Amino acid sequence: MELKPSPFAPTDYPDMDALDGFRLGVAGTGVKYKARNDVLVVSMPEGASVAGVFTKSKCPSAPVDWCKGHLAQGRARALIVNASNANAFTGAAGVQTVTTVAQAAADKVGGKPEEVFLASTGVIGEPLDPAPIVNCFGALFDEGKQDASWMDAARTIMTTDTFPKMATASVDIDRVEVSIYGIAKGSGMIAPDMATMLGFVFTDAVIAPDVLQALLSKHVETSFNAITVDSDTSTSDTLMLFASGAAAKRGCPAIEDADDNRLVAFSAALSALLEDLAKMVVRDGEGASKFLEITVTGAQSDGAAKRVALSIANSPLVKTAAAGEDANWGRVVMAVGKAGEMADRDKLTIWFGPHRLASNGVRDPNYSEEAASGYMKQDELEIRVDLDMGEGQATVWTCDLTHGYISINGDYRS
Amino acid sequence: MELKPSPFAPTDYPDMDALDGFRLGVAGTGVKYKARNDVLVVSMPEGASVAGVFTKSKCPSAPVDWCKGHLAQGRARALIVNASNANAFTGAAGVQTVTTVAQAAADKVGGKPEEVFLASTGVIGEPLDPAPIVNCFGALFDEGKQDASWMDAARTIMTTDTFPKMATASVDIDRVEVSIYGIAKGSGMIAPDMATMLGFVFTDAVIAPDVLQALLSKHVETSFNAITVDSDTSTSDTLMLFASGAAAKRGCPAIEDADDNRLVAFSAALSALLEDLAKMVVRDGEGASKFLEITVTGAQSDGAAKRVALSIANSPLVKTAAAGEDANWGRVVMAVGKAGEMADRDKLTIWFGPHRLASNGVRDPNYSEEAASGYMKQDELEIRVDLDMGEGQATVWTCDLTHGYISINGDYRS
Numbered sequence: 115m116e117l118k119p120s121p122f123a124p125t126d127y128p129d130m131d132a133l134d135g136f137r138l139g140v141a142g143t144g145v146k147y148k149a150r151n152d153v154l155v156v157s158m159p160e161g162a163s164v165a166g167v168f169t170k171s172k173c174p175s176a177p178v179d180w181c182k183g184h185l186a187q188g189r190a191r192a193l194i195v196n197a198s199n200a201n202a203f204t205g206a207a208g209v210q211t212v213t214t215v216a217q218a219a220a221d222k223v224g225g226k227p228e229e230v231f232l233a234s235t236g237v238i239g240e241p242l243d244p245a246p247i248v249n250c251f252g253a254l255f256d257e258g259k260q261d262a263s264w265m266d267a268a269r270t271i272m273t274t275d276t277f278p279k280m281a282t283a284s285v286d287i288d289r290v291e292v293s294i295y296g297i298a299k300g301s302g303m304i305a306p307d308m309a310t311m312l313g314f315v316f317t318d319a320v321i322a323p324d325v326l327q328a329l330l331s332k333h334v335e336t337s338f339n340a341i342t343v344d345s346d347t348s349t350s351d352t353l354m355l356f357a358s359g360a361a362a363k364r365g366c367p368a369i370e371d372a373d374d375n376r377l378v379a380f381s382a383a384l385s386a387l388l389e390d391l392a393k394m395v396v397r398d399g400e401g402a403s404k405f406l407e408i409t410v411t412g413a414q415s416d417g418a419a420k421r422v423a424l425s426i427a428n429s430p431l432v433k434t435a436a437a438g439e440d441a442n443w444g445r446v447v448m449a450v451g452k453a454g455e456m457a458d459r460d461k462l463t464i465w466f467g468p469h470r471l472a473s474n475g476v477r478d479p480n481y482s483e484e485a486a487s488g489y490m491k492q493d494e495l496e497i498r499v500d501l502d503m504g505e506g507q508a509t510v511w512t513c514d515l516t517h518g519y520i521s522i523n524g525d526y527r528s
Numbered sequence: 529m530e531l532k533p534s535p536f537a538p539t540d541y542p543d544m545d546a547l548d549g550f551r552l553g554v555a556g557t558g559v560k561y562k563a564r565n566d567v568l569v570v571s572m573p574e575g576a577s578v579a580g581v582f583t584k585s586k587c588p589s590a591p592v593d594w595c596k597g598h599l600a601q602g603r604a605r606a607l608i609v610n611a612s613n614a615n616a617f618t619g620a621a622g623v624q625t626v627t628t629v630a631q632a633a634a635d636k637v638g639g640k641p642e643e644v645f646l647a648s649t650g651v652i653g654e655p656l657d658p659a660p661i662v663n664c665f666g667a668l669f670d671e672g673k674q675d676a677s678w679m680d681a682a683r684t685i686m687t688t689d690t691f692p693k694m695a696t697a698s699v700d701i702d703r704v705e706v707s708i709y710g711i712a713k714g715s716g717m718i719a720p721d722m723a724t725m726l727g728f729v730f731t732d733a734v735i736a737p738d739v740l741q742a743l744l745s746k747h748v749e750t751s752f753n754a755i756t757v758d759s760d761t762s763t764s765d766t767l768m769l770f771a772s773g774a775a776a777k778r779g780c781p782a783i784e785d786a787d788d789n790r791l792v793a794f795s796a797a798l799s800a801l802l803e804d805l806a807k808m809v810v811r812d813g814e815g816a817s818k819f820l821e822i823t824v825t826g827a828q829s830d831g832a833a834k835r836v837a838l839s840i841a842n843s844p845l846v847k848t849a850a851a852g853e854d855a856n857w858g859r860v861v862m863a864v865g866k867a868g869e870m871a872d873r874d875k876l877t878i879w880f881g882p883h884r885l886a887s888n889g890v891r892d893p894n895y896s897e898e899a900a901s902g903y904m905k906q907d908e909l910e911i912r913v914d915l916d917m918g919e920g921q922a923t924v925w926t927c928d929l930t931h932g933y934i935s936i937n938g939d940y941r942s
Contacts, residue, residue, distance in 0.1 A: 173865030173873040203861050203873060205890035238858030239891045349865055430844070430929075434938035444652030447617050451587030451763055459587040459617060476619035477653045515844075517934050524848035524930070 121493065122397030122405055123277040130264040130282050133295050134318035135159050135358025138262040139254035140270040143246035146198040146236070151270040153250050156193040156316070157223045157260060162358045164190035164231060165326035167334045169351035176201045176208035177232040178350060180216065184228035188323025190356055191225035193314065196247055197271050197299070199236035202349040207241050214244040222255035233312050233352045235273055235299065268297040271312055274522070275299050279394040283383040288376045290366040292319040294384055298391040300398075313338060313353040313391055319380060320359040320368040328372040329381055330355045337388035340420070340510045341396045342427050355384075396511045401518020404436045405494045406511065413506035418455040420508035425453035426497065433515035436495060441486030443471040450499060461502035467495065535907065536811030536819055537691040544678040544696050547709050548732035549573050549772025552676040553668035554684040557660035560612035560650070565684040567664050570607040570730070571637050571674060576772045578604035578645060579740035581748045583765035590615045590622035591646040592766060594630065598642035602737025604770055605639035607728065610661055611685050611713070613650035616763040621655050628658040636669035647726050647766045649687055649713065682711040685726055688936065689713050693808040697797040702790045704780040706733040708798055712805040714812075727752060727767040727805055733794060734773040734782040742786040743795055744769045751802035754834070754924045755810045756841050769798075810925045815932020818850045819908045820925065827920035832869040834922035839867035840911065847929035850909060855900030857885040864913060875916035881909065 139155040146152065166185050168178045194215055201208045216227040223230075234242065253259050262270075268278035279298040284291055298313035321329075330353070338353055362368065369377050397405055408427050413419035426432055429449040435442035443464050450457050460475030467489045470478050489495070553569040560566065580599050582592045608629055615622045630641040637644075648656065667673045676684075682692035693712040698705055712727035735743075744767065752767055776782065783791050811819055822841050827833035840846055843863040849856035857878045864871050874889030881903045884892050903909070 169865075170868075171862070171865030172867070172869070172871040173861050173876070203858065203876075203886065203889060203891070205874065205888065207890070238861060239886065349862055430933070431937055434934055437934070438938035440938075444617065447587050447652060448585070448763055451583075451585030453586070454584075455586070457586040460619065462587070462617075472617065472653065474619065475617060476621070477617070514938075515934065516938070517931055519844070520848055520851070520929065520931050520934060523845055524852035524854075524928075 119276040120398045120402055122402065127265065127278070127280055128282045130280060130295055133293055133316055133358075135162065135360030136316050136356070137260035138264065138267050139260035140262040140266045141250035141254055143196070143198065143250065145243070145246050151266070152197045153247055154195040154267050154270045155219070155251070155254050155260065156267070156314070158190060158192065158356060158358050159360065160191065160225065162190050162356055163188055163321055163323040163326050164354060164356050165323060165330040166231070166352065166354040167330055169349060171349050173203060173349050175234060175350040176204060176212045177234045178352060179209070180212040181231050181233070181352065181354070184231070187228060189229050190231055191223045191229040192219045193231050193233070193354065193356065194219055194247070195233045195271050195312065197235050197273055199234060199240055199242040200238050200350050201234040201242040202238045204239070204241055211242045211244045215247055218244075218248040218251055222251050231354060233350070235271065235312055235350055238349060264295060264297065271297065271299045273299060274400070275398050277398060279391055279398070281387045281390045283387050285379045285383040287319055287369065287380055288367050290361060290364055292317055292361045292366055292380070294387055296387050296391050298395060300395045312350070315355045315384070315387065317355070317357050318359070318361040319357050320362045320366050321357040322368070322370045325369055325372045325377070326355050326357055329384055333381070333385040333388050336385065337392040340508070341392045342424060342510065342512050393511055396513050399513035400522045401516040401520070402513030403516050403518070404514040406436055406513065407494070407496045407509060408512065409496070409498045409507065409509040410501065411498070411507040412501040412503055413508070414456050414504040415506040416508055417506070419506040420510065422450055422453040422455050422457070422499065422501070423508050423510040425449045426499070427510050427512035430515055433512070436490070436514035437516045439487065439490040441466055441471065441483070441490050446497060446499060447472070450501075456503050457501050458503065463500040463502070465498040466490070467492070533690040534812045534816055536816065541679065541692070541694055542696045544694060544709055547707055547730055549576065549774030550730050550770070551674040552678065552681050553674035554676040554680045555664035555668055557610070557612065557664065559657070559660050565680070566611045567661055568609040568681050568684045569633070569665070569668050569674065570681070570728070572604060572606065572770060572772050573774065574605065574639065576604050576770055577602055577735055577737040577740050578768060578770050579737060579744040580645070580766065580768040581744055583763060585763045587617060587763050589648060589763050590618060590626045591648045592763070593623070594626040595645050595647070595766065595768070598645070601642060603643050604645055605637045605643040606633045607645050607647070607768065607770065608633055608661070609647045609685050609726065611649050611687055613648060613654055613656040614652050614763065615648040615656040616652045618653065618655050625656045625658045629661055632658075632662040632665055636665050645768060649685065649726055652763060678709060678711065685711065685713045687713060688814070689812050691812060693805055693812070695801045695804045697801045699793045699797040701733055701775075701783065701794055702781050704775060704778055706731055706775045706780055706794070708801055710801050710805050712809060714809045729769045729798070729801065731769070731771050732773070732775040733771050734776045734780050735771045736782070736784045739783055739786045739791070740769050740771055743798055747795070747799040747802050750799065751806040754922070755806045756838060756924065756926050807925055810927050813927035814936045815930040815934070816927035817930050817932070818928040820850055820927065821908070821910045821923060822926065823910070823912045823921065823923045824915065825912070825921040826915040826917055827922070828870050828918040829920040830922055831920070833920040834924065836864055836867040836869050836871070836913065836915070837922050837924040839863045840913070841924050841926035844929055847926070850904070850928035851930045853901065853904040855880055855885065855897070855904050860911060860913060861886070864915070870917050871915050872917065877914040877916070879912040880904070881906070
């Protein structure tokens with residue numbers, strides 16, 4: 115189906131020229147798409163570090179199993195992404211496919227197959243033939259056709275994304291400037307058999323794998339693990355962080371300790387970049403007409419705050435109210451109540467933007483339907499709930515639930 | 529908004545004439561609805577038993593708090609239901625309202641206020657004035673206008689329900705025939721501030737309160753606690769069971785022990801009646817065009833099976849696929865994977881009706897897109913998943929997610 119661009123599509127994109135140590139190649143297998151690229155190859159120098167976080171699904175895709183299985187050795191020579199088939203629920207054949215692709219890529223870049231990381235997005239349950247992907251390697255590697263731009267890379271991994279997702283940051287480590295580049299795709303569905311989110315972040319800094327992993331595991335909680343479009347967790351969700359170490363030749367020190375003070379600025383920049391990419395996924399959420407930031411404070415713990423925030427963010431009634439521009443705070447009460455975390459109705463305070471709509475267990479004495487309804491006409495909405503139970507707090511991001519979502523996922527016959 | 533009847537509305541209704549010991553009265557306050565009744569009064573004889581189960585919401589309505597608080601004494605003289613305002617998130621005023629209504633009803637029927645049970649459905653967060661309800665009592669009680677039919681009662685508690693929900697059963701206790709009558713409302717929304725399910729079951733049997741409670745608590749798990757329309761738990765969900773004991777004069781023995789063998793047939797009939805009523809709520813689910821029965825077998829426990837089944841039943845992607853008549857078993861894999869219960873992708877088997885679509889971690893070798901798609905055109909669908917992990921199993925019921933749901937809950941400006 116033809117999708118119109120999200121109203122939240124960016125009007126311009128960041129300048130992201132070559133990143134020291136990484137070479138990009140894109141190609142089209144022609145298997146599913148005729149007129150676009152669907153294979154991304156990122157090669158990196160020997161000794162590059164890698165970290166990753168993956169779907170918690172009990173039915174993960176074959177590439178997810180592969181990446182998890184080889185993350186511990188911490189080194190990467192290549193990343194291969196295909197956007198035509200998720201290679202999920204494909205059994206032994208799926209495992210054979212990732213092994214074949216990884217071996218073929220390793221033969222080209224040099225290095226071991228376990229230093230090749232893979233991600234696939236597309237149909238669940240259909241066998242993925244490795245040949246069309248491997249056949250792209252000849253041109254990409256032998257003929258040195260690894261001259262693609264980061265925009266090319268971001269576009270190549272899209273499914274029903276209506277815009278490419280890119281973010282960049284520059285930061286000093288011990289007075290040497292390093293860069294962080296990130297691309298992501300999701301939460302699109304090119305056909306309703308698909309559900310996946312992919313994010314890849316790259317830096318030329320010199321950072322040990324365990325340090326990279328510590329940074330990624332920490333910051334994913336407040337970025338990609340703090341967004342939801344429809345509460346449905348993919349079999350293929352993958353977020354990986356690669357460090358080429360190429361900045362060493364410019365005098366950048368190698369960081370071996372996650373607590374190294376020289377990493378403070380880098381960590382902050384990475385956190386901001388991940389949050390930025392994650393929000394882009396929500397802004398491109400299927401059928402999205404509103405972007406919602408939901409903050410819960412005063413919970414018994416940060417974890418409790420996040421569970422309450424996600425209960426609100428995943429509530430179909432809250433999301434349809436947002437779509438209808440209805441300041442329906444009663445549905446927020448409902449969602450807090452069903453979250454299962456400690457809450458006391460009579461201590462609850464609810465704000466929509468600057469408007470306090472409910473407090474002390476009743477509608478706010480100064481409640482104004484006009485003011486609240488006026489606020490709901492904005493494209494970007496902030497809902498804040500204070501539980502007055504403790505110090506725990508969390509912020510999550512989501513979009514509304516519209517006819518567009520139903521059309522994308524239900525209006526067809528297979 | 530004007531709602532068209534659910535495609536699953538029954539074509540005829542059970543005969544339910546007077547039930548020994550219960551008198552029904554209906555009236556209209558005129559507060560919200562001009563042309564219909566919105567107050568139901570059920571009076572019952574001294575010594576009638578009561579049992580109840582209520583929403584687990586941390587933000588329950590004032591009537592729910594009232595009923596929970598007075599359930600322990602086990603006796604009921606009256607049930608008062610209003611369908612115009614949920615009296616939820618109304619603070620001290622809401623508590624005053626239930627106290628006033630209960631006292632006024634107790635004065636009329638004789639008995640203590642705590643023997644009067646209350647339920648309200650409607651807007652959340654707006655004060656509920658007790659006066660219009662209490663003003664109905666004069667006619668209903670003094671002038672003996674308690675001659676309403678069970679159909680009247682079922683209609684009076686409706687909100688956006690498109691059909692009244694009634695069920696009946698007759699069963700012998702120690703060779704004396706007793707009856708079980710049930711009515712329910714939901715999952716409608718007369719305005720999107722509302723979200724509630726109410727169910728009331730009545731019998732003329734002679735059953736002690738703790739026995740009634742044991743029966744209700746057991747059977748609610750496989751009936752009302754096994755349905756979902758949109759995963760949003762109401763602040764007001766209420767299911768109550770009343771026993772008038774009037775069958776005693778026909779020689780029906782008093783049942784004081786939940787394990788009494790003379791209760792076996794009654795328990796089975798009650799279970800079937802509750803399941804029947806619960807399914808009616810799903811069949812009248814907002815925007816429903818498909819009725820889905822989801823069965824999970826082979827889980828580590830019945831609880832685990834139910835959590836997996838509800839993960840499937842609440843998945844927007846599974847529900848939109850049903851709406852689209854797409855045999856999208858990949859989304860079922862996704863929903864099993866995200867449920868968090870023990871599952872092994874490679875042991876999973878998935879059936880849509882008689883069609884086995886996936887087994888042993890791959891698409892079924894005999895998979896036929898035509899056959900599967902043909903099956904999806906039915907109004908009533910069965911999805912079965914076997915996890916091959918243990919003996920646990922559960923069945924839940926839901927409906928699809930359609931444009932109708934979005935229209936009912938999002939297509940308006942408040």
